Amino acid sequence: MGIRVCILSLILTFALTTMSGARPVSYTGGSTMMYFSDNLKESVYYHYSPSYKYSLGLEWLKDKVQNENYAYLRYTHLMNRKNTKNSQRNLYFQSGISSKGLNKNFIGMHGDWETRRVFAGFGLKHVQADVKDYTEEYIQLGLAPYLGDYGDLHTWILIKTKRNSLTNEWNSYPVLKLFKGNFMVELGYDENDEWDAHLMYRF
Template sequence: MGIRFFILPAILTFALTTALSARPVSYTGGSTVMYFSDELKESVYYHYSPSYRYSLGLEWLKDKVQNKNYAYLRYTHLLNRKNTQTSQRNLYFQSGISSEGIDRNFIGLHGDWETRRLFTSFGLKHVQTDVKDYTEEYIQLGLAPYLGDYGDLHTWILFKAKRNSLTNEWNSYPVLKLFKGNFMVELGYDENDEWDAHLMYRF
């Protein structure tokens, strides 16, 4: 049945009953649980942030490329953050070492820039495996159809384009992003009939 059968409905139900911030590093002492699903993987990821500068975590992953289940020990570091009166930008380094061996790992960069109205982000990740190494990359552009107040449900309508070196083809599709309080959900459906889902709860 897979991780999705149990985790996705539970998180969606939880979202409806709780009061989001899409940052891979939390506030000092904070924890975050995330769920990811796309054509390459399905995973549940927990991380703890000893400092607002970095986080340490564990990701349980179903690898759809290798048809294997394993875990990653992950480290994420905030390389740069710039706040102004109207915008914020962030740049992160990410890395992981597989439970199947230190030679199976990934490294990457991802960043974002946003105002209350506009949002853009990118990601670049190189994955080393025992079968075939590959690279993933994406960009997202979007806008908020309305400006909510603090504590409101916030909505973004995004356009996402992504590519991996296994197929070497760009895939583009719309994504809906919702967040309120400590919970966020991003849902897209690509032209290959695959869900692209990211759910997050911070505590």
């Protein structure tokens, strides 16, 4: 319990001091298409950003917990961003309402801080579901093994630690993230949950 409190304190310290946010919002007028798969869901998500401060989108998903298919209307808001010469940190609020009704929804926070060499991110998400509500949490820390130039293939090696309240176990596993132009591929392998896959294209 003490260790858990310690880790949560670390996350909150990240969020409330210098480190936070992520990139679920694009540049003004930008669209993003994503594919995501892990032990809880498989989904395709499209969002549009009328401003760099928020995005609206639709996510079609196969819910592996409830074993059903439905869609989310999603809203993500950039709550805080700090740009410096060598870093950027972000803190986002995210939410979604299901096509199955208002009582099936989620809210969450998502944060990251990165330089060209180092990445730290976290996510907290509470899902209200028909059968049983649950919470997802993760921390991600990573390093870029080399600094690529603009247009090059960019690589990140990360460690992701995640937990959901259904299994109530923390799992840690390596993740490889690759960027090239407007494409991003993220792959993680956990011996318990098998593959995490995240593909993204911005346009």
